[in-house]
Each structure stands twice: as structure tokens, then as C-alpha cells.
Amino acid sequence: MVTFPNAKINIGLQIIEKRSDGFHNIASCFYPVGWSDVLEIIPAAEFSFSSSGIEIPGDPAKNLCVKAYELLKHDMDLPPVAMHLLKIVPIGAGMGGGSADAAFVLKLLNTTFHLSLSTFDLENYARKLGSDCAFFIENKPQFCYxxxxxxxxxxxxxxxxxxxxxxxxxxxSTAEAYAGVTPQTPDVNLSEALQRPIPEWRHCIKNDFENGLFLKYPVLPQIKEKMYEKGAIYSAMTGSGSTIYGIFEKETDLQNIFAPFTVWKGEL
Incomplete structure (x- = not known):
């Protein structure tokens, strides 16, 4: 069985307060986009995980895909599988690529082996793997908090x-991004701001990570400004990573403008 774990963008990201467990409370809109990895899972004599495409740092045995399989196997009678991930979505880019991969493992195992896990069940498993993993279970626009x-x-x-x-x-890295931000009570109600016309978002919806990271990496605000120059109706950094996106009224090819970088375009 093959599936295509897709990325997401954040439309607004407010860092509200640090929690007692070391995480942060946030407010954001997560929105799925079509930039995707490719994940294949087939029954096998013994468990294996392999990957190709973008090199994934760290021990493969600790990959979130492996952890997702082990999480279900702890509670279910899962047979061994061979799992291969073609990694296409950039890593550390703020698009939740690794989280999507893990969530799609859960979903694919559930359907392949008829585990009869509900959406509620799958989201609870996903929450154990990472803060934004659960979003990719339903994989639809959501206000997240x-x-x-x-x-x-x-x-x-x-x-x-x-x-x-x-x-x-x-x-x-997430740690680097959070090191440059001070949690605070938002002065804008994000859920209300999202109901405004998109061109107004530029003035009321922001990603709190931008302030610190834009000073540290001048290329980021340069990309954002170029998006607006080329007709974007809204542009922002997504997540805690370095990807900048622009939303346009019509299909726009900026590959030549951003030739040194990795560029993806698609319809929302």
C-alpha cells in the first residue's frame, strides 16, 4: 500500500505562554498543502524501515515512522512490515513533514490491517508522537490551540x-526558533482575523517566530517581500521553520526568481 503524506502551512502562529511541561501554548490555523512525501508499507517476514530522497538525519530506528509502528504494535497484533519513505518535503522547514509521515503510518496500518481504529483513537496515538501529528489524521483546515x-x-x-x-x-530547529521568541497574550483574536478578506491578513495575521528569525536570517524577509512584489495576496513564514509561502489569485511560477532555493507550487 502506498500513501502520500502531505505538508501543511500555518496561517498565523501565536506563541501565547510556556507550559509547565516545557511545551508552549499556541494559536494557529493549520492548512494542508499538496507538497508530499511517498510512503509504502507492505507485509514482510521481518520489520524494516528504509528511506530515499532527502537524507534524514539521526538513527533510522528512532524515525517517527518507526515509532508510529511500534506505538500501535504495543497495543495491537501487528505483523512485521517493510516500510519505505521517499522523503521529498524538506526537513526543518516548518511544514510538519515528519509529523505527517508518522500520522500517515498510523492511518495506513489502520486500513491495511483492519484495526478499526476511529479518528479519535488515531489522533490520540498521534499526540504521543508529536504536537502537530494529530492534525494530519483528519488532514483538513483546523484552528489549533x-x-x-x-x-x-x-x-x-x-x-x-x-x-x-x-x-x-x-x-x-524548533529549539532555535523558540529561543528567539517571547510568549505573550495576543493582541489579535486569530480566529476572528481569519474571517477577514485575505488581503487584510497582511496587517493583522502574523507568525510570532518571524521577528527573531527574520533578524537572524535576512534572506527570509527578502523572500517574503519578493512574494508581495510578485502579486501575493498574503505571505508569511510557516511553522518554526524557514519556508516562506505566498498565496496568489492565479497560478504563479517563481522558480526562476528563487532559483537557488527549493520551490513548490500548487493549487489550494
């Missing part, structure tokens, strides 16, 4: 709009 693992439905659709994502080949 607490650690980013609690959701409220939101009536936001960008259908018919186009997106360009630019990853400047710059890996930013």
Missing part, C-alpha cells in the same frame, strides 16, 4: 487560490 494538538473546526477555504512555497535550504 494548546500545544497545537487540540482542534476546532474553522470555516476557511482557500479553494481556487494558488500557493508558492520557498524553502531557502536553511534548516531551523
Amino acid at each position: 494548546e500545544k497545537g494538538d487540540q482542534f476546532a473546526d474553522i470555516s476557511l477555504s482557500l479553494k481556487g487560490k494558488y500557493i508558492v512555497l520557498v524553502y531557502p535550504n536553511l534548516h531551523i
